[in-house]
Structures are given as structure tokens and as C-alpha cells.
Amino acid sequence: MAAEKGAERAPHAPVTYGLLGRTLKQSWSPQIHEGLGTTPYELIELEPDELAAFVREGSWKGLNCTIPYKRDLIPLVDELRPTAARIGAVNTLLHDERGRIIGDNTDMFGFAWTLKRFCERHLGGLGAIQGAKALVLGSGGASRAIVCALEDVGAVPVVISRHGDETYEGVATRHADAALIVNTTPVGMYPNCPASPLDDDTLAHITGLRGVIDVVYNPEHTGIMLAAERMGVPSESGLVMLVGQAWLSSSMWQGRELDEGLIGSINERLMRSSRNVALIGMPGSGKTSAGRNLAELCGRTFVDMDVNFSERFGRTPAEVIETDGEQAFRAMETQALSEVARGSGLVISCGGGVVTRPENRDLLRQNSTVVMVDRKLDQLSSKGRPISKSRGIEALAAERMPLYRAWADEVVACTGSARGDAQEIMRRLSL
Incomplete structure (x- = not known):
């Protein structure tokens, strides 16, 4: 794919700032440099045989470099600064006032x-x-x-x-x-x-x-x-390290020391925007309605795990439970969650029994703030919920409520409306 992209773009097209690498689809560097003022900032995917020409003949102002080219840049620079020489790798390039290529390293x-x-x-x-x-x-x-x-x-x-x-x-x-x-x-x-x-x-x-x-x-x-x-x-x-090295690179390119407070503020902003919000709670607690409203208010993608499950496996959770049993459903639910929860910036409404498998906790915690939607038991309905019907709401609550509270970063009591619940979650999480 990178070779095709390199062939399609002019190999020495002028750029101002950018990141050199081979596979850069998941990079957050453009968002970071937008906050630092070094824009436009491009992701430049190059094959090894394209690197030297791009670096030596390009009209760029400043470049970062990542895997696998940090060592390959050393023979391409006119001056290697002491930090880069000590480390034996270059992750930052700049053109000085004479047009010479300076190699440095801001990872340290x-x-x-x-x-x-x-x-x-x-x-x-x-x-x-x-x-x-x-x-x-x-x-x-x-x-x-x-x-x-x-x-x-x-x-x-x-x-x-x-x-x-x-x-x-x-x-x-x-x-x-x-x-x-x-x-x-x-x-x-x-x-x-x-x-x-x-x-x-x-x-x-x-x-x-x-x-x-x-x-x-x-x-x-x-x-x-x-x-x-x-x-x-x-x-x-490693996010704060990424922001920190970008801060120093940007300072070099702009020829001035930026406010160091930007490192912490950009780091926090990126973490807040990239974290999922995962809603847990008893069946019928209103997770889906609150989640849909929250996603709308925040401009995020909403994932209802029950809907995702049905689309993924071609059967509803209720159908799997009734034909194959609860344990078969739980294993399939974990498989679906492992795919969804690794995403970023989502609102995820989890099934009520997600807390019954300990491995699901790590799947959620890797990239989510976990919020328990807490509705009074006498307000819960078992309609269309086979496990609630077969075992009873009180029995489920005795088993699951301690787990919900242990897993949750925030516990939000239902406000009386899905919109109100969503707004309260936004307030708690500063979304």
C-alpha cells in the first residue's frame, strides 16, 4: 500500500512539516502539531528506496521520522547534533537558514x-x-x-x-x-x-x-x-512522551521555545477525546438510550453491543442464549467486545452481563472510561431479557451490582430521562 501511495504522489512534492515512516495510518502526530502551531503537517509514507531523494531534494521545513528510518537518516544529514549522535538515531530533521539538513533526536x-x-x-x-x-x-x-x-x-x-x-x-x-x-x-x-x-x-x-x-x-x-x-x-x-518530543521538534522548527505547559494540556486533550465511554449496568437500566444521546451530544460513534453482536454473528443474544446456553453467549460476547473496545472515541453500551467474565474488564479498561448507569431495581423490566426472566432481577442484582461498582470509574444515578443521564455523564467526564 505504501509503495502505491509513493508512486501516486510526486516523490519530492513540497511539504512544510510532516512525519516520515513506512506505515503511519494510526499516527496522532498531526493532531499534536496542530496544537503546537506547526501546520500543515503531513503523514508521508515512503518505501526505503524513496527516503534519500525525499530528504535530500525536498523543500520541506521540518520533518519527524519514525520506524523504520531513524538510523537510515544519519548518513543523509549535513550535521548530526550531539543528542542524535549519542543515541545513534535521528527522529527530527530541520533545514537551517543556509539550507543545510540538521539531524537531531527529541525522543530523549x-x-x-x-x-x-x-x-x-x-x-x-x-x-x-x-x-x-x-x-x-x-x-x-x-x-x-x-x-x-x-x-x-x-x-x-x-x-x-x-x-x-x-x-x-x-x-x-x-x-x-x-x-x-x-x-x-x-x-x-x-x-x-x-x-x-x-x-x-x-x-x-x-x-x-x-x-x-x-x-x-x-x-x-x-x-x-x-x-x-x-x-x-x-x-x-507513551502519549505524553509523543507530545513531549513533538513539542521540542516544533520549538526547533519555529525557532522559539514554546510554552512547556502545552505538553500537559495537549496530552490531556488527546486522552479525553480518544477514550471510549463504556456504559455498564443492570439489564434495562437505560444504557442504550443514554449512550445514544451521549454519542449525539458529543459527536461520537455509538456502539450498542447487542446490535453489534447480532450483526457480527447473525443471531441475537436472546437467540443464542435460548439455543446454545448462556456460557456460549458469554464467550461470543467477549469475542465481539475484544474487537470493539480496542477502538477510540466511541460510546459503547455493554450488555448487562459483561461483568460476569473477568477478562472483559481488561478489554474495557484498555481504552475506556467505564460508567455505571444506576437505576433502581423496582424500575427495571425483564421484558425481552431471557436471563432476567429465568433468574430474576433481584438475584442478578445480588451477583452483579458489586461488580458494576468495582469496574466503574464513575457511577451515575439515573436522572429520569436518557438525555439527562447523558448530560450528567458529560459533566462528570468533562466531555
Whole structure:
């Protein structure tokens, strides 16, 4: 696909700012640079044999670069700045006033900014990791920048990779004292989520662990972050690192230092807009009506999981339950949810029994704010709901209400109208 796109566009068409890479469909960089003032900002997908001509002969002003070209840019620049030379990779290019191509790297700044904020929020400051072991998972382009940033604050980074001196086999035995884990691999990145480079058992045996940072930013909570959450260990996604490195790139291109507060504000805005809102609650609580109104008010796509299920499998949930049983339905429901919940910016109305399978919690939490729609039991109807009919609303409530409350980030009592419920959810979540 990238080759076809490269053939269709003029290979040296003038651009102002942009991102070079091979596959860029999921990049959030244009939204970030819009907030920084470096526009127009294009996504430029190139094949390896197109890279040199584009960089050397293009009339661009500033470019970012991502996988797989960060090292390939080094011989193409006229000047390699010290940070890029130290890291051995270039992620930022600019034309200086003489037209020379300058190669730099802003990933190190982006991670250093993330690390400082993370330590101040969760560990009492950067002093908490001075002299402490930090496991850096992966040895790609981002890994070296992160190793340098960790060294600069006095941490002791250890790179774990599939083929290096330190491999994943027995990592918990060798490094049970590690205080920090930083994932620089793409494991767990959309759409292959929520996968994790380390399983729960391995993490549990790293008894010194105090924090996890993942450079992946989509989904917001990756598999390794969710595992850390289950252990009560704080974690951070890579979105703020992405914004931080873009902030420094944009400052270079504009020739002035931008307001550093933009890093936090753009990060928060993107997280708020990309998070799904997942509605849970008892059957008949009004999730669907509230969700449809919420999606309309926020300009989001609405997904009713019962409708999605019927379209996906060609049978309604009620038909599957009546013919194949509840357990067969639950397995199919999880399959459908695993596809839907990895999306971004959706309003999702979940089935009432979604909380009966623990694995569904991670599927929702990876990219959603979970809201319980709380309606009084005497206002619920069992009409058209086979499980409510067969087991009774009171019995279902006894089983599920504690789970709804445990899973929910917010509990919203029904206001008396679907519109009112939607407006209250908007107010609570600042949508």
C-alpha cells in the first residue's frame, strides 16, 4: 500500500512539516502539531528506496521520522547534533537558514519529561530511581534514547531483548530487584491489544517493581500497564512522551521555545477525546438510550453491543442464549467486545452481563472510561431479557451490582430521562 501511495504522489512534492515512516495510518502526530502551531503537517509514507531523494531534494521545513528510518537518516544529514549522535538515531530533521539538513533526536527529551512527571506523581521525585535498576524492554530506535535518559538521572538501565546479552528468559529471577520497567517494543500496540511483553507471573516475581512506563500510546492502557494495575503498581502510557518530543521538534522548527505547559494540556486533550465511554449496568437500566444521546451530544460513534453482536454473528443474544446456553453467549460476547473496545472515541453500551467474565474488564479498561448507569431495581423490566426472566432481577442484582461498582470509574444515578443521564455523564467526564 505504501509503495502505491509513493508512486501516486510526486516523490519530492513540497511539504512544510510532516512525519516520515513506512506505515503511519494510526499516527496522532498531526493532531499534536496542530496544537503546537506547526501546520500543515503531513503523514508521508515512503518505501526505503524513496527516503534519500525525499530528504535530500525536498523543500520541506521540518520533518519527524519514525520506524523504520531513524538510523537510515544519519548518513543523509549535513550535521548530526550531539543528542542524535549519542543515541545513534535521528527522529527530527530541520533545514537551517543556509539550507543545510540538521539531524537531531527529541525522543530523549520526550521520555525524560515523562519520567520526571511520573516519578514526581507516583514515587516522590526522580531521587527514587537514582541508583535503581530499570529494565528497558526492546533494543530498537526508542530504546537507546530511553537508556540515555535513564542514565542521565542516575538510574541503572538493563536492556532486555530477544537476541541480546539479556533475554526475556528468566528475567524475573535475574532482575527481581528492578524498580522500573519501560516497554519500548510494539507488543500491545493497537490493534494487537491487550498483549504484554511480560506475563503476570513474571511481573509478580519482580518484587522491587515500583512503576511501569510503556512508550505505546494506543491503547491508553496496554497489557503490561493493566498487569501493573492489578498489582497496585502505577503506570504511564507513551502519549505524553509523543507530545513531549513533538513539542521540542516544533520549538526547533519555529525557532522559539514554546510554552512547556502545552505538553500537559495537549496530552490531556488527546486522552479525553480518544477514550471510549463504556456504559455498564443492570439489564434495562437505560444504557442504550443514554449512550445514544451521549454519542449525539458529543459527536461520537455509538456502539450498542447487542446490535453489534447480532450483526457480527447473525443471531441475537436472546437467540443464542435460548439455543446454545448462556456460557456460549458469554464467550461470543467477549469475542465481539475484544474487537470493539480496542477502538477510540466511541460510546459503547455493554450488555448487562459483561461483568460476569473477568477478562472483559481488561478489554474495557484498555481504552475506556467505564460508567455505571444506576437505576433502581423496582424500575427495571425483564421484558425481552431471557436471563432476567429465568433468574430474576433481584438475584442478578445480588451477583452483579458489586461488580458494576468495582469496574466503574464513575457511577451515575439515573436522572429520569436518557438525555439527562447523558448530560450528567458529560459533566462528570468533562466531555
